[in-house]
Every structure is written in C-alpha cells, then in structure tokens.
Amino acid sequence: MICENHTRVTEFILLGFTNHPKMQVALFILFLAIYTVTLLGNFLIVTVTSVDPTLQTPMYFFLRNLSLLEVCFTLVMVPKMLVDLVSPRKIISFVGCGTQMYFFFLFGSSECFLLSMMAYDRFVAICNPLRYSVIMNRSLCWWMAMGSWMSGVPVSMLQTAWMMALPFCGPNAVDHFFCDGPPVLKLVTVDTTMYEMQALASTLLFIMFPFSLILVSYTRIIITILRMSSATSRQKAFSTCSSHLIVVSLF
Ligand SMILES: *[C@@H]1O[C@H](CO)[C@@H](O)[C@H](O)[C@H]1NC(C)=O
Numbered sequence: 272m273i274c275e276n277h278t279r280v281t282e283f284i285l286l287g288f289t290n291h292p293k294m295q296v297a298l299f300i301l302f303l304a305i306y307t308v309t310l311l312g313n314f315l316i317v318t319v320t321s322v323d324p325t326l327q328t329p330m331y332f333f334l335r336n337l338s339l340l341e342v343c344f345t346l347v348m349v350p351k352m353l354v355d356l357v358s359p360r361k362i363i364s365f366v367g368c369g370t371q372m373y374f375f376f377l378f379g380s381s382e383c384f385l386l387s388m389m390a391y392d393r394f395v396a397i398c399n400p401l402r403y404s405v406i407m408n409r410s411l412c413w414w415m416a417m418g419s420w421m422s423g424v425p426v427s428m429l430q431t432a433w434m435m436a437l438p439f440c441g442p443n444a445v446d447h448f449f450c451d452g453p454p455v456l457k458l459v460t461v462d463t464t465m466y467e468m469q470a471l472a473s474t475l476l477f478i479m480f481p482f483s484l485i486l487v488s489y490t491r492i493i494i495t496i497l498r499m500s501s502a503t504s505r506q507k508a509f510s511t512c513s514s515h516l517i518v519v520s521l522f
Contacts (some may be wrong), residue, residue, distance in 0.1 A: 274438055274439075274440030274460075275440075277440045277441060278440075279438070279439060279440060280365065280439035280440070280441075280443045280458070281341065281364070281367050281486060282363065282364050282443065283362070283363050283364075283365070283443050283444070283445050283450065283455070283458075284361055284362060284443055284444045284445065285355055285361045285362075285363055285445050285447065285449065285450075286393075286444055286445060286446050286447065287352070287355055287356065287361055287363070287447075287448045288356075288448060288498065295356045295357065296356075296357065298356055298521050299353060299356040299357050302349065302352065302353060302356070302410045303353055306345065306349050306350075306353070309325070309341070309345060310342065310345075312338075313338040313339070313341050313342045314342075314468050316334060316338040317335050317338050319334040320332070320334060321335065325412060325417060329392050329407040329412045330389075330392055330393075330396070330511070332412050332416070333385065333388060333389045333412070333415075334389075335391055335396045336385060336416045336419075337385055337386075337389070337518075340378060340381055340382055340385060340420070341382075343374075343378050344375075344379070344382065346377040347371055347374045347375050347378060347434065347449070348371070348375065348448070351363070351371070351391060351449060352448045352449060355448065359368060363445075365435070365439075367450075368435075368445075368450040368455065369434075369458050371449055371450045372430075372431050372434065372435075372450045372451070372452065372455065373427050373428065373431040374427075375449065375450070375451065376423060376426070376427035376430055376431065376452075377423045377424065377427040378423075379423070379477075380422055380423030380426065380427065380477045381419050381420050381422060381423055382522065383421075383477055383478060383481040383482075383522075384418065384419035384422045384481050385416065385419040385420075386481060386485065386515075386519050386522060387416075387437075387480075387481035387482075387484040387485050387488075388415040388416065388419055389514065389515050390484060390485040390488040390489060390519070391415075391484065391488055392407060392412075392415075392487035393492060393511065393512040393515055394489075394491055394492055395407055396511065397492050397495055397496065397508050397511070398491050398492065398495045410462075412438065413440055423477070426473045426477065429469075429472065429473075430452070430469070430470060431490075432468070434452065434455065434456065434459075434466065436485075437456075437459045437461065437463065437466065438459060438460050438461055439458055439459060439460070440460045441458070441460050442458050443458060444458075445458065452470060485519055489512075489516070492508075493510060495508070496508050496509055
C-alpha cells in the first residue's frame with residue numbers, strides 16, 4: 272500500500288522493557304542467565320534421549336522434538352532482545368520484523384500441535400498398551416512430529432504477509448521486545464478490523480483444535496486409570512503422563 276503524505280516505514284524501533292540503563296543491564300544479566308540454562312537444559316535432553324538406548328521410545332522422541340522446538344522458539348526472540356537491552360539503537364528492519372513474526376507464529380502453533388501429539392501418545396500408551404508399539408510405530412511418530420512442525424506454515428505465512436502489506440505510514444515504535452502481532456498492528460494507519468477478525472479466527476482454531484485433542488486424550492486416560500484395579504499400576508500409568516500434563520498446563 273502507498274502512503275500519501277509520508278514515506279513508508281522501513282525499520283521499527285523496539286521499545287522493550289525500560290529506558291533505565293541500570294535496569295537494562297540487570298535485566299540483561301538475568302535473561303542471559305535464564306536463556307543459558309534453557310539452552311543447556313534443552314541440549315541435555317536432546318543429547319541424552321539420542322544416545323541412551325533405553326530412551327528410544329515414542330515418548331522420548333517427542334520430548335526431544337519438543338526440546339528442539341523450544342530452542343528454535345526462544346532463538347526467534349531472546350538473542351535479539353538481549354542485544355537490544357544493551358545497545359543504544361533498538362532497531363529492527365521491516366523485513367527482519369516480518370521474519371521474526373513469521374517464525375514466532377510458526378513455532379507457536381507447532382508447539383500447540385506437538386503437545387497434542389504427545390497427549391495422543393500417552394493416550395495410546397495407557398488406553399491401548401498391548402497395541403502401543405504397533406500403533407505408534409517409527410513412521411507414524413515421524414509424521415506426527417513433521418505434521419506439527421508444518422501445521423502452522425500456511426497460516427503464519429498468510430498472517431505475516433497480510434500484516435506486512437498493510438500501510439505503515441506513521442509511527443514506527445513497537446511497544447514490545449519483539450515483533451509480535453498486536454503491538455505491530457497498532458502502528459497500522461488504516462482500519463484493521465478485517466485483519467483482526469482473521470487473526471482471531473485462526474488463533475482460536477490453532478488453540479482450540481489441539482486443546483480439544485488434549486482434553487479428549489486426558490479424559491480417556493483418566494477414565495482408564497480410574498478403572499485400574501491395583502494402586503501401583505494406577506500410579507505407574509499416571510507418572511508417565513504427569514510431566515506432560517505439567518508442560519501443557521504451563522504452556
Ligand atoms: C523432530 O521431528 C522431525 C520430523 O519428524 C525429524 O525430522 C527430526 O529429526 C526430529 N528431531 C529430533 C531432534 O528428534
């Protein structure tokens with residue numbers, strides 16, 4: 272779109288958290304420490320689940336994939352945020368902003384889908400244990416992970432391309448620490464109702480669909496666990512899905 276009296280924005284300023292220099296250094300140190308621990312933890316999970324022969328099961332395959340996804344997801348936001356905390360020019364180019372937004376949407380939706388695939392894995396393991404290794408075979412696991420990674424591609428592309436084609440003619444200060452949808456949309460100088468409705472619809476779809484899958488899986492898991500006769504098998508079944516349940520709740 273063409274801007275009438277102004278030139279089109281070519282770069283954005285990321286306002287971040289604060290202007291206070293001391294506060295910025297403190298946040299830099301804090302976030303760098305958290306980020307380092309996150310990276311180390313995820314690399315540890317990927318390494319251990321790759322080399323330990325007793326962990327070559329679908330559950331650990333998905334866990335490894337989730338760790339990899341988590342590394343990618345944080346890579347989109349955190350390094351740039353850290354650099355901006357200590358640099359005087361908190362600038363991101365127009366294309367950089369679109370790229371960041373695309374990958375943020377993509378990995379966000381991938382994570383929703385991967386978590387629901389992991390719930391399905393627990394459902395088969397607990398509700399259909401005798402056929403587990405037949406159903407959750409190598410190729411199905413690979414496709415479930417691949418499908419999760421790819422699930423967000425069309426929608427993320429549409430959302431990002433549509434957003435970046437809107438007219439940015441005036442202000443260019445993004446009130447956030449990365450190019451997320453809503454704070455960037457605020458800078459558009461025309462009515463954005465159509466875009467917002469589309470964004471709401473696709474966000475609902477990308478949250479509600481995986482969430483319903485998780486809900487259905489866990490309902491069936493809980494019913495099966497409650498029907499188990501011995502307390503030990505109940506506990507054992509529950510312990511294999513408790514960590515996944517915690518991750519889903521946190522996410
Ligand atoms: C994650 O899943 C994808 C697609 O199935 C696969 O190609 C990749 O190797 C997996 N990554 C890890 C670290 O297991």
